[in-house]
Amino acid sequence: MADFQAATPEEAAFLADLTERRLLVPTGEPGVYGRGEDFERVREGFDGLVSRIASPDGAERLRFPPLLPRRQLESSGYLKSFPHLAGAIFGFQGSEKDAVEQDERAFRHEDWSEHQVMTDLVLLPAACYPVYPAIAGRGPLPGGGLTIDAGGAYVFRHEPSGDPARLQMFHQREMVRFGEPETVSQWRDMWRDRALDVLGRVGLDPAPEVAADPFFGRAGRMLAANQRAQELKFEVLVQIASPEPTAVASFNYHQDHFTHTFGIVMADGGPAHTACLGFGLERITLGLFHKHGFDTAGWPAEVKRELWP
C-alpha cells in the first residue's frame, strides 16, 4: 500500500495557510481537499486561458468521467508500469444479512472488505486513456490526424502526501494529438513552448526539463532511463512550497504505444503516433497563490487580465 509522504516544514506551512483562508478544505485524508471559491476562480481562470491559447487548433472537445473500464486498464500496460498508483473500484456482493454485518463493522471502523468484490471499473489514471479506444472506434485517421481536447478531467494517483501540491485526485487539463510521427512530435514541441509562454505570462518562472514517469520497482528504473534517453517526456516546473521546483505540466510522446495497443492507423496506411499534454490545474493554481499571495485582488494587473479577461 502506498506510504504516506510527510510534508516538509514549508509545505506544511503553505497547507496551513491555504486551509486557514478556506482556499483548500481538509477532508481528513491527505491529498483529498475541497476547493474554496477563490481557488476555483483561479483554477477556472487558468483553464480558460489554456482554452483561448488552444482555440486556433480547432481541437474536438471530448469529456470523460473519472472512471475507466477495468478491461481497458488491463490492456494498456498501466498496471505493469504504475501498479502502486492505480485505484480499482470494488462493490458489495452478498445477502441482506451480509449487508447488515458489513454496515456494523464499518460503523465501528473495522475491516469490511470481506463482502467487497472487484467491479468492472477502475479510477481514471490520466485523462487521455479513454480517448484512444474512442478514436480507434472511428476507423483510420485522416491525413494530418486529429486533436482531442479532453478538458480538465479528474484523475487519480494513489500517493497520499502532506504536500498540498501532491493530490490523490486532481484536474488534469489534457490534450491528445493523433497523426503522422512528424506531425505529432512537432505538436508536442509546440505545446511545450506555448506552456512556457503562458506560465510566464501569469507571472510564474517556468523551467523545461527532460523527465521520466514514476515507473514502479527496479525494472521501472530502466524504463525511466530509456524514456529520458529518448526525450519522450518533457515537464515544465515551477517553484511552489517544496524545496525543489514542482512539475506543473507534462508533454509526452508515446510513439506507437497506444496506436499499437488500440489498432489505430493512418488512412494512407502509414504509421500513426500519439502524444499528449497535461496541465496540472491545481498545481498551477497553488503556484499562483504561492507567488502572488492569498488575496487575488492584490495580484499584478497583467496576471489578472490573463486569467479573467
Added chain:
Amino acid sequence: MADFQAATPEEAAFLADLTERRLLVPTGEPGVYGRGEDFERVREGFDGLVSRIASPDGAERLRFPPLLPRRQLESSGYLKSFPHLAGAIFGFQGSEKDAVEQDERAFRHEDWSEHQVMTDLVLLPAACYPVYPAIAGRGPLPGGGLTIDAGGAYVFRHEPSGDPARLQMFHQREMVRFGEPETVSQWRDMWRDRALDVLGRVGLDPAPEVAADPFFGRAGRMLAANQRAQELKFEVLVQIASPEPTAVASFNYHQDHFTHTFGIVMADGGPAHTACLGFGLERITLGLFHKHGFDTAGWPAEVKRELWP
C-alpha cells in the same frame, strides 16, 4: 454485485441515436460514457442557468473531488441504506514479484483482486456528503444558517444499466441548506418550485412527486414508506426515452440526520436541520435532446436563450 438492467427498446434506440451522433461515446461499460461537444454545451448551459437562478441567494461555492474518506462513509449510515450503490477504492499491496504476477493476470483479463487491499477512500455517493463535516468544522451556525453551492460534482452509483439516463457516474448539481428547521424546509420547497419553473422554461414538462430513496432490502422498504409518509423527499420527473417519466431533480429534507451525525448546532443553541437539492445534469441534458431533437441549432429560440443567453 449489482445486476445489469437491460434497456427497453425505446431506451436502446435513444442510446444508439446518441452514440451515432457522438453526443455520448461508449466506453464498453454500461452507464460510463464520454460526452461529445454538443452534449457538454447543453449540460454546461443548464448548469449556468441554475447558477443564475441561485445567484440572489448568495450561496458559498465549495467544490469537492469525486472521492470521500472511507471513514466518513462508514459514519454516515450510507452503507446501511445503500450498500448496493457504494464503490470502495482498493489499491495494490505487495512486492515487485506480486506486481509482475498481478499485471500478467490482468493482461489476460483474469482475476487480479488478490493483491488489492482496501484504501482509506471511497467514491463520492452524493455531492453533499463532504459538505457536512466541512461546515461542522467551522463551529455553530449563525442565525439564518448558510447555503453551500457544491457545484456540478461527479457522483457514483453502482447500477449498470442499458438506459442512457441511468449512469454509473454523473454530474449532480447540488446545493445544501443549513439552518433552523423552518428556514430549511421553506428553502427546500422554494427550490422545488424554482425547479418546476426552470425546467418548464427550457421546454420540458416537469411533474413533482413525493418520492423515496432506493433503500436496500426488506428493511429498506419500511424506511422508504416512512420517508414518503413524512414527505421528506420530492422529485421532479420528465419524460425521456423510458416508458415512465424519469426523476431529474430531487429535494431532500434530512431533518437532524446530518446535523446529529456531525454535531452541527445553531449559535443560539437551537436545533439545526439540513436539506439538499440535486439536479441530475446528464438526465436533464438527455431530456432536452429527447424533446427538442439532436440538432441544437433547430431548438426553439426561447430555449436557446435560456441555455445560452
